[in-house]
Amino acid sequence: MTYLQHPAAEDRPVRIAVIGAGWIGRFHAESIARRVPHARLEAIVDPVLPAVQELATSLGITKISTDVADVLADPDVDAVLIASPLRFHAELITAAAQAGKDVFCEKPGGRTIAELDAAIDAAASAGVVLRFGFNRRYSRDFAAARRLIDDGAVGTPQLLRSLTRDPGTEAGISNPERIAPGTIFLETLIHDFDTLNWLNPGAIPVKVHAVADALVAPEAKSGGLLDTAVVTTTYSNGAIAVAEANFNALYGYDVRGEVFGSAGMVTAGTPQATNATSYTAAGIASDTTRLNIHLFHDAYTDELAHFTDDVAARRGFGSTTAGASPTAAPGGVDARNALAVALAAFRSAETGLPVEVADIAELRAAEGAVQLQGVQA
Numbered sequence: 293m294t295y296l297q298h299p300a301a302e303d304r305p306v307r308i309a310v311i312g313a314g315w316i317g318r319f320h321a322e323s324i325a326r327r328v329p330h331a332r333l334e335a336i337v338d339p340v341l342p343a344v345q346e347l348a349t350s351l352g353i354t355k356i357s358t359d360v361a362d363v364l365a366d367p368d369v370d371a372v373l374i375a376s377p378l379r380f381h382a383e384l385i386t387a388a389a390q391a392g393k394d395v396f397c398e399k400p401g402g403r404t405i406a407e408l409d410a411a412i413d414a415a416a417s418a419g420v421v422l423r424f425g426f427n428r429r430y431s432r433d434f435a436a437a438r439r440l441i442d443d444g445a446v447g448t449p450q451l452l453r454s455l456t457r458d459p460g461t462e463a464g465i466s467n468p469e470r471i472a473p474g475t476i477f478l479e480t481l482i483h484d485f486d487t488l489n490w491l492n493p494g495a496i497p498v499k500v501h502a503v504a505d506a507l508v509a510p511e512a513k514s515g516g517l518l519d520t521a522v523v524t525t526t527y528s529n530g531a532i533a534v535a536e537a538n539f540n541a542l543y544g545y546d547v548r549g550e551v552f553g554s555a556g557m558v559t560a561g562t563p564q565a566t567n568a569t570s571y572t573a574a575g576i577a578s579d580t581t582r583l584n585i586h587l588f589h590d591a592y593t594d595e596l597a598h599f600t601d602d603v604a605a606r607r608g609f610g611s612t613t614a615g616a617s618p619t620a621a622p623g624g625v626d627a628r629n630a631l632a633v634a635l636a637a638f639r640s641a642e643t644g645l646p647v648e649v650a651d652i653a654e655l656r657a658a659e660g661a662v663q664l665q666g667v668q669a
């Protein structure tokens with residue numbers, strides 16, 4: 293018996309530099325280093341040297357810098373993952389694209405539609421992959437909900453609901469950077485806005501009305517900090533959506549979604565950590581999830597695996613499909629649509645009036661069908 297020869301595709305890892313070694317950047321760096329197939333953590337950058345050093349030591353990485361220019365000039369870096377604070381996102385996407393790097397950026401892609409558009413244009417001109425961190429699309433529950441909707445389980449969507457109740461411990465109300473005015477809309481509810489847009493395929497958001505308050509930390513309200521919000525959005529297909537958030541869920545990290553329509557309803561998400569339930573004299577109890585990195589642990593891996601596959605496909609490294617779930621890859625259109633709703637909600641909460649999304653940006657619907665791996669948004 294002689295082995296047959298099987299031609300091997302050029303197969304080398306996608307080398308990714310992480311920009312920003314904070315809360316989510318640390319977790320993404322660990323995912324790339326340990327869990328994402330065919331990816332290699334090439335370098336870490338953060339202006340705060342101890343943050344980079346600590347992360348690099350824990351992951352055994354030797355290339356570190358406090359200057360983003362170093363990774364942008366490094367020919368061994370194929371792609372960057374941007375996990376800096378929001379105010380740097382758009383300029384970092386543009387700089388990375390102009391340096392020929394593929395880009396995964398945490399949400400949102402910019403503070404305004406104009407700066408996000410400039411970043412999306414820079415990526416399109418450079419021909420690089422640009423993806424955004426709407427990780428909920430990769431959670432098993434939400435991906436299954438979208439497939440059911442595509443298969444007709446809901447019929448015509450009429451009512452949608454998405455909620456985020458954040459325990460507010462690690463990265464929430466204890467961190468002033470994270471609770472600047474608008475944060476609840478731009479950084480938290482933007483996940484819900486993307487989820488609602490994605491679970492209502494083919495429709496675009498038309499009108500937004502938001503009510504928000506500082507019910508968890510009333511003393512912060514004078515600084516403009518809001519911790520509780522409800523946002524209604526009407527869509528071009530007539531569907532009405534509700535998104536809600538609160539930064540002090542004592543029972544755990546709670547993210548759920550629901551779509552109700554002419555043919556039925558689908559739901560997704562649970563705060564329960566497992567399906568185990570105890571029935572005792574004290575009652576019925578289940579453990580809950582406390583952190584986003586636990587609730588969405590696998591989704592964070594899969595979104596980066598999908599990004600890695602897309603980069604590998606663009607760069608001709610051969611097929612690297614292990615691990616990534618086929619789901620809609622959040623690209624520029626999705627980032628724009630979600631940001632427009634977030635900005636409309638922020639304005640509505642300030643004025644108390646409904647806001648037409650067209651006054652923020654002219655939107656177009658994302659692809660109606662699920663985009664499979666390797667397909668550019």
Ligand SMILES: NC(=O)c1ccc[n+]([C@@H]2O[C@H](COP(=O)([O-])OP(=O)(O)OC[C@H]3O[C@@H](n4cnc5c(N)ncnc54)[C@H](O)[C@@H]3O)[C@@H](O)[C@H]2O)c1
Pocket residue numbers: 311312313314315316317337338339340343360375376377378380398399400425426427463469470479584
């Ligand atoms: N998808 C998710 O579930 C999720 C979860 C948490 C945070 N995020 C997003 O990730 C981003 C970062 O959030 P975080 O909680 O990790 O913040 P963080 O404050 O914990 O970390 C930000 C890090 O970026 C560094 N930094 C500052 N300026 C920089 C620059 N110019 N270049 C590179 N690094 C710079 C800071 O020193 C810090 O270490 C935010 O946009 C946030 O909305 C997403």
